[in-house]
Amino acid sequence: MVSAVSVFPDGSRAAVSRDLVPEAPVALEFNGLSYAVMMATPADLADFALGFALSEGLAGSAADLTDLALAEVEHGWIVRATLSGVGVEQLTERVRARVAESSCGLCGIENLEALTKPLPPVATHAALEPQAIFAALAGLETRQPLQQATGAAHAAAWADNAGAIGLVREDVGRHNALDKLIGALAKDGKPLAPGFVLSTARCSYEIVEKTVRAGGTTLVTVSLPTTMAVDRAQAAGLSLWSLARGDSALLVNDGATR
Structure with a gap:
């Protein structure tokens, strides 16, 4: 909560109190190694860690991440987990370049080289009816308590092909919200497809990458995509x-079968 003053065009003023979206450093540690530090909303952090590991390619499934433990420390939060499977070698190789970074953006030569690697092709899927999008947008409005309280939070949601919202996660960071959604669905053994991902974020390269790597087939965003996002989606x-x-x-890219 913050005390502030609203100023109006006629010069009048009014004292107001506003809720603020929580933001704190969250350190992710896998197998005792500090992998990344992100600024995030400290809620649903277990979902965040699992979704991050899946979308980063460290984990192949929810079973690869065990012993999740959360600790609030003086300057933020630490999420510790045991990583097994395909990501263990990647973890030790890449931890050097991921001492601390935001989940936004590209960082270092490893990420630049990764741009040349093809994404896995999405599964065959049916075309999404536009009415499903409008239904999901209407349903999302009442499923964002943090956004309603602060006006400063992103959301990522999963909806079925009829547009019914099944799950929503919120965060101050657009990538974090999607990671939380991916992790929550994986934890419950629920796939992203059939159905679609609805994101309130700017549609960047990373949002497309995370959706594809997590098994999504259709992504809906509220803003226009970047050129790289379109290239990767295509x-x-x-x-x-x-x-x-x-x-x-x-409809920017139609990947559906007809």
């Missing part, structure tokens, strides 16, 4: 809808 066959509003949506 290469993987991801159906991409953007600029989604209550009365319109833009």
Whole structure:
């Protein structure tokens, strides 16, 4: 909560109190190694750690991440977990370049080289009916308590092909919200497809990458994509809808079979 002053065009003022979106450093440690530190909303952190490991390619399934433990420390939070399976070698190789970074952006030569690696092709999927998008947008409005309280939180949601919202996760960071969603679904053994991901984020390269790697086939975002996001969606066959509003949506890439 913060005390502030609202100032109006006529010069009048009014004292107000506003809730703020929580933000704190969250350190992710796998097998005793510090892998990354992100600024995130300290809620659903177990989902966040699992979703992050899956979308980063460290974990192949929810079973690869065990012994999850959360600890609030003086300057933030630490999430510790045991990693097994395909990601153990990657962990020791890449931890050097991931001492501390945001989940936004590309960092270092390893990530630049990773841009040349093809994404796995998305599964064959049916075309999404536009009405499902409008239904999901309407349903999302009442499923964002943090956004309603602060006006400063992103959301990522999973909806079925009829547009019914099944799960929502919120965070101050757009990538973090998607990681939380991916982790929560994986923990419950629920796939991203059939159905679609709805994100309130700017549609960047990373949002497309995370959706594809987690097994999604259709992504809907409320803003336009970047050029790299479109390129990656087209290469993987991801159906991409953007600029989604209550009365319109833009089909940017149609990867559906007909």
